[in-house]
Amino acid sequence: DMAGMDGTSTVEEMMSTLPTVLATAGPSGEPDASATAFRKNGGGYLNHKMYFATMSPEPQSEPTPGSPLAQAIDTSFGSWADFQEEMTNAAATVFGSGWAFLVLDPVTGELSVIQKPNQDSPYMDGLIPLLGIDVWEHAYYLLRGPDRGDYISAWWDVVDLAKVEEAFARVTAS
Amino acid sequence: MSTMRANIAKGGTMKVAKGVRGVRSVRAKASAVPLPDLPYDYGALEPYISGDIMKLHHQMHHGTYVKNFNGLLEKQADFEQKGDYASLISIQQAIKFNGGGHVNHSIFWKNMCPKSDYAPPSGALGKKIDETFGSLEALETKMSAMAAGVQGSGWGWLAYDPAKDNIFVTTTSNQDPLVTQGNYVPLLGVDVWEHAYYLQYKNKRPDYLSNFFEVVNWKDVEERYNAAT
Numbered sequence: 001d002m003a004g005m006d007g008t009s010t011v012e013e014m015m016s017t018l019p020t021v022l023a024t025a026g027p028s029g030e031p032d033a034s035a036t037a038f039r040k041n042g043g044g045y046l047n048h049k050m051y052f053a054t055m056s057p058e059p060q061s062e063p064t065p066g067s068p069l070a071q072a073i074d075t076s077f078g079s080w081a082d083f084q085e086e087m088t089n090a091a092a093t094v095f096g097s098g099w100a101f102l103v104l105d106p107v108t109g110e111l112s113v114i115q116k117p118n119q120d121s122p123y124m125d126g127l128i129p130l131l132g133i134d135v136w137e138h139a140y141y142l143l144r145g146p147d148r149g150d151y152i153s154a155w156w157d158v159v160d161l162a163k164v165e166e167a168f169a170r171v172t173a174s
Numbered sequence: 175m176s177t178m179r180a181n182i183a184k185g186g187t188m189k190v191a192k193g194v195r196g197v198r199s200v201r202a203k204a205s206a207v208p209l210p211d212l213p214y215d216y217g218a219l220e221p222y223i224s225g226d227i228m229k230l231h232h233q234m235h236h237g238t239y240v241k242n243f244n245g246l247l248e249k250q251a252d253f254e255q256k257g258d259y260a261s262l263i264s265i266q267q268a269i270k271f272n273g274g275g276h277v278n279h280s281i282f283w284k285n286m287c288p289k290s291d292y293a294p295p296s297g298a299l300g301k302k303i304d305e306t307f308g309s310l311e312a313l314e315t316k317m318s319a320m321a322a323g324v325q326g327s328g329w330g331w332l333a334y335d336p337a338k339d340n341i342f343v344t345t346t347s348n349q350d351p352l353v354t355q356g357n358y359v360p361l362l363g364v365d366v367w368e369h370a371y372y373l374q375y376k377n378k379r380p381d382y383l384s385n386f387f388e389v390v391n392w393k394d395v396e397e398r399y400n401a402a403t
Contacts, residue, residue, distance in 0.1 A: 096367075141373065
């Protein structure tokens with residue numbers, strides 16, 4: 001039985017205990033089946049929740065100048081443009097199904113861009129996702145066919161930095 | 175004059191002692207891998223797999239794997255020529271992705287045929303399927319379940335294990351070729367990357383799988399089995 005499945009932990013907390021649970025092999029050497037299912041569905045739930053929450057038909061396309069998020073991006077990446085390039089490249093080079101994320105390391109306070117396969121969540125690494133782009137084929141295939149690059153460009157047009165700033169304020173306050 | 179030079183002067187063949195290497199070309203060349211043609215028209219598998227999917231799948235997806243694979247093979251030959259083994263190793267993941275994509279799709283196209291040419295398995299393979307799974311239907315149910323359960327992108331396989339002389343169903347992720355799991359022979363593969371079905375079946379992977387089994391070219395699968403056994 002998985003740690004945290006007693007109803008008192010958040011989904012995020014449970015995701016962060018997963019690496020330990022998954023690494024502990026059962027009697028037959030197989031990883032815990034319920035943990036694997038949770039990784040897929042819990043991760044999928046968290047990832048898509050954030051994905052849809054950070055897009056908008058009338059988005060704020062860049063961080064507010066001088067805001068804590070803008071400063072953190074400049075510190076960690078050099079500039080907004082540098083961050084965009086790194087995020088775009090990470091999204092474009094995921095092989096198979098997965099995500100690219102802008103994450104905050106709560107220990108160091110640093111921002112970085114990471115890739116994750118399938119529906120794995122950055123919470124599994126102890127990182128907090130602030131922004132993510134789904135690059136599973138289902139995210140773009142019906143509208144754009146195989147052209148992932150085109151989809152990534154279009155995604156930047158609907159990313160709402162106001163939402164990301166809100167999330168950043170929430171996680172840095174705690 | 176040595177015997178060798180005498181032979182060359184006479185216009186005869188040059189006998190080279192064993193272990194003596196010929197002159198290496200200045201720049202090592204890798205031979206280009208071609209994108210194989212489909213054994214049928216793009217629309218030939220309809221209504222089970224749409225012509226739109228087959229065209230995109232072959233030209234864009236398999237085509238891109240071949241293009242990338244060729245570029246990587248050239249780089250690899252170059253690194254090997256220069257003795258830059260660190261760089262050679264650094265591109266192996268990409269070679270597995272793209273080369274695997276080429277290997278897997280080359281099998282896949284041949285594993286299918288138009289419905290009008292469909293015949294269930296017979297002969298030695300037919301017998302082995304019944305012995306192992308109980309029936310063709312049971313094999314299809316098991317293989318569909320496993321392929322449907324692949325998380326993210328990957329493949330379902332009917333495979334042959336030469337060491338145990340048995341056939342079994344398994345899956346691989348992304349474009350990993352079957353051999354990455356062991357010394358197994360791929361008999362039948364089904365692509366469960368979303369690009370293989372999304373335009374027609376949306377997220378209903380099980381529907382795609384039951385339709386896939388309507389167009390399996392069991393003759394091709396039998397040939398692979400017979401070649402391996």
